Amino acid sequence: MKDLKLGARSSKDSQRTVVTVGSVQVGVDLVLIAGPCSVESEKQTIITAQKVKEAGGNMLRGGAFKPRTSPYAFQGLGLEGLKILEKAKKETGLPIVSEVIDTRDVSWVSEYVDILQVGARNMQNFSLLREVGRSKKPVLLKRGMHSTLAEWLNCAEYILAEGNPNVILCERGIRTFETYTRNTLDLNIVPSVKEVTHLPIIVDPSHGTGRLSLIESMCLASIAAGADGLIVEVHYNPPEALSDKDQTMDPLMFARVASKIRKLWSFMKDLNHSNQVPAETGKPDENN
Numbered sequence: 001m002k003d004l005k006l007g008a009r010s011s012k013d014s015q016r017t018v019v020t021v022g023s024v025q026v027g028v029d030l031v032l033i034a035g036p037c038s039v040e041s042e043k044q045t046i047i048t049a050q051k052v053k054e055a056g057g058n059m060l061r062g063g064a065f066k067p068r069t070s071p072y073a074f075q076g077l078g079l080e081g082l083k084i085l086e087k088a089k090k091e092t093g094l095p096i097v098s099e100v101i102d103t104r105d106v107s108w109v110s111e112y113v114d115i116l117q118v119g120a121r122n123m124q125n126f127s128l129l130r131e132v133g134r135s136k137k138p139v140l141l142k143r144g145m146h147s148t149l150a151e152w153l154n155c156a157e158y159i160l161a162e163g164n165p166n167v168i169l170c171e172r173g174i175r176t177f178e179t180y181t182r183n184t185l186d187l188n189i190v191p192s193v194k195e196v197t198h199l200p201i202i203v204d205p206s207h208g209t210g211r212l213s214l215i216e217s218m219c220l221a222s223i224a225a226g227a228d229g230l231i232v233e234v235h236y237n238p239p240e241a242l243s244d245k246d247q248t249m250d251p252l253m254f255a256r257v258a259s260k261i262r263k264l265w266s267f268m269k270d271l272n273h274s275n276q277v278p279a280e281t282g283k284p285d286e287n288n
Contacts, residue, residue, distance in 0.1 A: 001150055006160035007167075007197045016198045019138050019166045021114050022095040024058050026138075026168055027200035030265045031229025032258055033097055035061040037206075037244040038074060039081035047236040049088040051251035055258045059115070060085070060094040061231055065101045066243060067121050074242045082112040089114075097140060097231070103131040110137045120144050120172055120207075123155050133162025140168045140231075142204070145175040145183065149192055156199060169193060169201040170231060171222075173208030182210020182247070185218055190225040202229040206247045215249065216257045223264050230261065 001008065009016075018027040034057040039045050049060050064081030066074060077084070085096045095114035100106055101122060110116060115138045122128055123144035132139045139159050143152045156167050171190065173183025185208030193201045203225075205218035219230055235241045238248040249257065 001196050007156050009198045032057045033059040033061050033231040034234040036235045037233050038063045038066050039084050040242050042084050045084045046088050049092045053092045055255035061097045067101050086112050103127050106131045106135050110135050115140050129158035133159040133164040136164050138166035140170050142170045142172050167199050172204035187225045190227050200228040203227045204231045206233040210247045
């Protein structure tokens with residue numbers, strides 16, 4: 001893509017970006033980000049965080065600020081929610097991923113979280129993109145619900161241009177004519193991203209489908225497509241969740257799905273390694 005400068009992958013052999021968050025290397029390690037859509041209480045968040053860690057999750061997601069379609073829906077706990085997330089991190093050691101929605105909040109939200117999430121509705125909020133770029137905090141940039149690959153990657157350029165190289169892309173489904181699912185999870189985008197940019201990409205099957213019955217298969221399909229990780233919604237008691245209860249896994253389901261994801265990740269890693277061309281000959285190894 002000719003418009004890309006800092007995010008462009010210059011050649012097939014160019015090095016991919018690795019974003020280090022605590023002990024996790026996004027772009028190298030399997031990244032499993034899980035947690036509630038919204039931070040609702042200290043009990044809910046900490047119990048869920050403990051269950052996420054027990055199941056092998058290595059980051060905790062949770063919304064303290066929730067931009068919602070309806071102004072009357074639960075909008076999050078704000079600062080109180082961030083303090084709860086901070087306590088959950090102290091209890092579990094899991095790095096925190098949470099959304100920031102206002103340029104005025106970036107500096108102080110950065111004091112509580114390890115990754116600033118820019119949500120789908122704010123993908124083209126260019127003032128916010130510049131501000132998170134100046135923060136130098138890792139940024140999870142979700143794809144807008146109507147955006148093309150070029151539009152999405154140019155939004156990443158806004159962050160990169162401010163001197164912040166730590167951008168993680170997140171596919172979360174796009175809006176199409178289909179109504180059975182909440183969105184249409186576009187897994188074409190995963191290998192497409194890897195063709196044109198060096199930035200890591202994860203997938204959000206919770207928002208991408210909106211259907212609990214589809215999340216497991218889409219998690220596995222995302223890893224098979226080459227995603228660097230997943231971000232999913234988990235709640236210790238989904239029927240009580242204040243938002244997105246219909247697409248939220250309970251801890252037992254998450255543990256089962258996470259186990260399958262790890263096995264598939266290991267298989268794909270071995271498969272990709274076996275398909276590599278030996279450097280000294282430049283040709284496939286005929287003995288394999």
